[in-house]
Amino acid sequence: MDDRILVTRSSMPPYEEYIEAIKPLWDTHWLTNMGQYHQQLEKELKEYLGVSGLSLMVNGHMALELALQAFDFPEGSEVITTPFTFISTTHAIVRNRLQPVFCDVKSTDGTIDETRIEDLITEKTVAILPVHVYGNVCNIEGIQKIADKYDLRVIYDAAHAFGVKYKGRGIGSYGDASIFSFHATKVFNTIEGGAVSFAERRLYDKLYYLKNFGIQNEEIVSSVGANAKMNEFAAIMGLCNLKHIGEAIAERKKRYDLYRERLSRKGIRFFTPTQDADGNYAYLPILIEEGCRMTRDALYEELKQYGIYTRKYFYPLTSDQACFKNQYKRVALDTARKLSDEVLVLPLYDTLSVESIERICELISEREG
Numbered sequence: 001m002d003d004r005i006l007v008t009r010s011s012m013p014p015y016e017e018y019i020e021a022i023k024p025l026w027d028t029h030w031l032t033n034m035g036q037y038h039q040q041l042e043k044e045l046k047e048y049l050g051v052s053g054l055s056l057m058v059n060g061h062m063a064l065e066l067a068l069q070a071f072d073f074p075e076g077s078e079v080i081t082t083p084f085t086f087i088s089t090t091h092a093i094v095r096n097r098l099q100p101v102f103c104d105v106k107s108t109d110g111t112i113d114e115t116r117i118e119d120l121i122t123e124k125t126v127a128i129l130p131v132h133v134y135g136n137v138c139n140i141e142g143i144q145k146i147a148d149k150y151d152l153r154v155i156y157d158a159a160h161a162f163g164v165k166y167k168g169r170g171i172g173s174y175g176d177a178s179i180f181s182f183h184a185t186k187v188f189n190t191i192e193g194g195a196v197s198f199a200e201r202r203l204y205d206k207l208y209y210l211k212n213f214g215i216q217n218e219e220i221v222s223s224v225g226a227n228a229k230m231n232e233f234a235a236i237m238g239l240c241n242l243k244h245i246g247e248a249i250a251e252r253k254k255r256y257d258l259y260r261e262r263l264s265r266k267g268i269r270f271f272t273p274t275q276d277a278d279g280n281y282a283y284l285p286i287l288i289e290e291g292c293r294m295t296r297d298a299l300y301e302e303l304k305q306y307g308i309y310t311r312k313y314f315y316p317l318t319s320d321q322a323c324f325k326n327q328y329k330r331v332a333l334d335t336a337r338k339l340s341d342e343v344l345v346l347p348l349y350d351t352l353s354v355e356s357i358e359r360i361c362e363l364i365s366e367r368e369g
């Protein structure tokens with residue numbers, strides 16, 4: 001038996017529930033290309049996420065690439081974004097032949113610092129691409145105000161923010177579009193999967209063609225598209241997991257609260273939850289600040305000796321990765337860099353045992369106390 005404690009563990013429905021749900025596929029042999037379960041999941045997610053438009057995708061990354069593509073920005077346009085994120089965010093911009101302009105983040109929650117966006121706007125700026133990192137909600141009103149003033153699009157990377165609400169509204173209902181990841185490591189998974197949510201109706205067709213080769217009918221291909229369709233096994237996994245999502249988030253919250261209670265000490269900092277937001281407890285990031293006995297890196301290594309596999313999400317900054325370093329506008333990213341050096345994501349998932357959390361917290365306390 002593997003008794004390591006990993007940073008997360010995929011949520012899965014009861015075995016019989018999934019097996020029962022996939023049985024009909026052996027009658028229909030209809031396995032992909034927007035089948036009945038794809039349609040059903042799209043409908044159920046629209047309701048659950050409180051969004052008016054939704055298009056399922058094969059994964060969160062393709063959701064972001066195609067969401068950007070759907071706006072037809074001119075090649076070389078600038079997109080203001082955060083470097084304190086998973087590499088997918090920056091890749092999606094660059095793979096669309098757009099220029100990322102990195103903006104610093106806020107120390108309180110790791111999201112883009114909206115007070116620094118305006119200074120980065122040029123005549124080439126077309127969009128802002130903020131990330132609700134760890135499910136922490138960006139300053140939606142502040143960002144929208146700037147976007148309205150300069151006529152920019154706002155496309156949120158909400159990969160971490162499944163089920164998060166802000167002021168009672170689904171997080172995916174803000175901005176021009178948002179993308180979600182349904183990867184195995186996320187609060188809600190379809191094994192691999194993702195979606196784009198949007199308000200403008202025309203985006204549904206646009207994304208439909210982008211994810212299905214631009215095929216209009218058997219003989220007509222009207223635009224250039226990729227293949228980014230979700231298959232029926234994945235969609236059924238989503239339908240099954242969706243039935244248990246309320247319970248899964250509640251279990252995560254209990255564990256999150258226990259960590260906070262056990263680790264509230266000088267030097268260890270938690271991000272501040274956004275006011276007016278209902279969180280999803282997707283991740284458990286702590287910041288090992290100056291004054292702690294052990295550095296973040298030493299703690300990471302030490303916990304590993306005890307079979308506890310934390311992660312440095314998100315170190316290094318995407319702007320510091322070899323593929324992007326020194327290629328784009330230089331901007332001071334002091335806060336992002338500091339967070340990236342201090343952050344450690346602890347294990348958190350709906351079935352993580354209380355004993356494991358107690359043990360992790362004890363080990364941390366012994367070292368940082």
Ligand code: T4K
Pocket residue numbers: 006007008009010059060061062064085086088089131157159160180181182183184185193194309313
């Ligand atoms: N935007 C943002 C802000 C994102 O964070 C992501 C993805 C995306 C966009 C793109 O969405 P996707 O295209 O991925 O849908 C993971 C995930 O692969 C990735 O989805 C995620 N963000 C990123 C933050 O983390 P790794 O390389 O850390 O995953 P890995 O394989 O090391 O797994 C971490 C732990 O999860 C394992 O130690 C155990 C557990 N696990 C993993 C897998 C693969 C499971 O329990 N079951 C599994 O099947 O990237």
